[in-house]
Amino acid sequence: MAALAATAKHMVPCTCRGFDIDRIREDFPILGAKVRGKPLVYLDNAATTQKPQSVIDAVSRYYAAQNANVHRGVHQLSQNATFAFDEARRKIGAFINATVECEVIFTRGATESINLVAQSYGRTFLHAGDEIIISNMEHHSNIVPWQILCQQTGAVLRVIPIDDDGNLIMEEFDRLLNEKTKMVAVVHVSNALGTVNPIREISEKAHSVGARVLVDGAQSTPHMPINVQELGCDFFACSGHKMYGPTGIGVLYGRAEALDQMPPYQSGGDMILSVTLEKTVYGRLPSKFEAGTPHIEGVIGLGAAVDYLNAAGMDAVQQHEHELLAYGTEVLQRVPGLRIMGNAREKAGVLAFTMDNAHPHDIGQILDDEGIAVRAGHHCAQPVMQRYGVPATTRASLGLYNTKEELDALGAALQKVNEVFS
Numbered sequence: 001m002a003a004l005a006a007t008a009k010h011m012v013p014c015t016c017r018g019f020d021i022d023r024i025r026e027d028f029p030i031l032g033a034k035v036r037g038k039p040l041v042y043l044d045n046a047a048t049t050q051k052p053q054s055v056i057d058a059v060s061r062y063y064a065a066q067n068a069n070v071h072r073g074v075h076q077l078s079q080n081a082t083f084a085f086d087e088a089r090r091k092i093g094a095f096i097n098a099t100v101e102c103e104v105i106f107t108r109g110a111t112e113s114i115n116l117v118a119q120s121y122g123r124t125f126l127h128a129g130d131e132i133i134i135s136n137m138e139h140h141s142n143i144v145p146w147q148i149l150c151q152q153t154g155a156v157l158r159v160i161p162i163d164d165d166g167n168l169i170m171e172e173f174d175r176l177l178n179e180k181t182k183m184v185a186v187v188h189v190s191n192a193l194g195t196v197n198p199i200r201e202i203s204e205k206a207h208s209v210g211a212r213v214l215v216d217g218a219q220s221t222p223h224m225p226i227n228v229q230e231l232g233c234d235f236f237a238c239s240g241h242k243m244y245g246p247t248g249i250g251v252l253y254g255r256a257e258a259l260d261q262m263p264p265y266q267s268g269g270d271m272i273l274s275v276t277l278e279k280t281v282y283g284r285l286p287s288k289f290e291a292g293t294p295h296i297e298g299v300i301g302l303g304a305a306v307d308y309l310n311a312a313g314m315d316a317v318q319q320h321e322h323e324l325l326a327y328g329t330e331v332l333q334r335v336p337g338l339r340i341m342g343n344a345r346e347k348a349g350v351l352a353f354t355m356d357n358a359h360p361h362d363i364g365q366i367l368d369d370e371g372i373a374v375r376a377g378h379h380c381a382q383p384v385m386q387r388y389g390v391p392a393t394t395r396a397s398l399g400l401y402n403t404k405e406e407l408d409a410l411g412a413a414l415q416k417v418n419e420v421f422s
């Protein structure tokens with residue numbers, strides 16, 4: 001396992017008490033790239049994050065030195081791969097404070113995590129007339145699976161509205177909650193608005209009527225310390241590629257007590273204790289939910305990403321991004337004709353906006369000419385666009401490696417947008 005330990009250089013991005021941004025930026029090879037002859041300014045972190053060298057190394061090291069299937073072989077390579085795989089589960093469980101590591105289920109991403117709960121828990125425990133509560137600020141990943149479940153079971157979808165600033169209207173949530181509510185599925189941090197939702201309060205209220213709580217943590221896990229015990233939720237969905245890890249890997253945290261009651265989501269190899277032609281006995285957690293050969297290098301890469309975030313320190317990451325958000329908000333407020341969408345009381349690093357003169361796609365194009373990567377569109381959150389009466393927004397989203405200078409570059413490029421379209 002020597003190769004596993006040989007990651008030190010890139011795993012410790014900052015050892016000082018402050019946040020060593022120069023050191024951090026050096027860890028991400030792509031940040032040195034030029035786009036259209038200009039230094040890359042990457043502000044599309046809500047779509048996906050860039051990868052530190054330690055993650056890239058962990059994935060390539062797996063293929064170069066460890067490649068074997070897990071949980072199957074008696075040979076040394078397979079045992080090494082299995083050790084690295086299981087180790088990653090332990091790290092990720094500790095990162096979100098799961099009680100036991102078998103509460104960490106590997107999935108393809110946050111989307112699959114939510115689908116797993118909707119289909120496995122939902123189809124087992126929800127019936128006609130039961131109610132599911134989501135919010136008006138959900139990503140499509142946390143809307144469509146529940147709509148499908150409603151079609152399948154006759155359950156009814158209820159929606160918590162949001163106010164003009166992008167806060168959940170909690171009085172409306174209180175009004176919607178009743179003894180028919182069986183599931184409350186809400187986003188922790190909105191990818192379209194940046195709103196940070198009061199999950200603990202939501203969990204307590206939902207549990208008081210006997211409902212389960214699923215939290216879509218795709219946009220919170222990379223940006224703030226996560227403690228699923230404190231959040232009080234039953235399920236928590238994470239996205240590996242938004243956590244500086246590989247694509248195609250995600251996590252479903254579920255309380256063991258809940259997961260134990262749920263049937264498998266997919267079936268096949270690796271998820272069984274025994275199979276005869278008449279009967280199958282399913283495996284224990286977590287294998288019951290991990291049919292087939294898993295995304296081994298994705299899991300190992302995600303473990304390296306968690307190491308990286310731990311070394312950076314999630315409190316420091318949150319603080320850094322909070323400062324950037326305040327700074328970026330001021331920068332944008334100085335741009336004539338620009339309106340920020342999402343001014344919630346609690347906000348994480350998302351700066352979504354519209355401009356009087358230009359369509360988001362034109363803005364995105366002009367920013368790209370300046371080497372600045374942002375996202376333009378509905379951000380897979382069309383109900384949010386409908387709520388505010390816009391077809392799309394431009395979104396700059398922050399990551400731990402962004403700087404105030406990059407936000408200045410964004411501000412200058414937006415002034416250019418105004419010049420072009422005035």
Ligand SMILES: Cc1ncc(COP(=O)(O)O)c(C=O)c1O
Binds near residue numbers: 109380
């Ligand atoms: C809030 C939110 N939930 C879910 C997802 C889907 O995540 P994944 O790509 O891991 O399926 C995203 C992706 O943008 C998101 O922003």
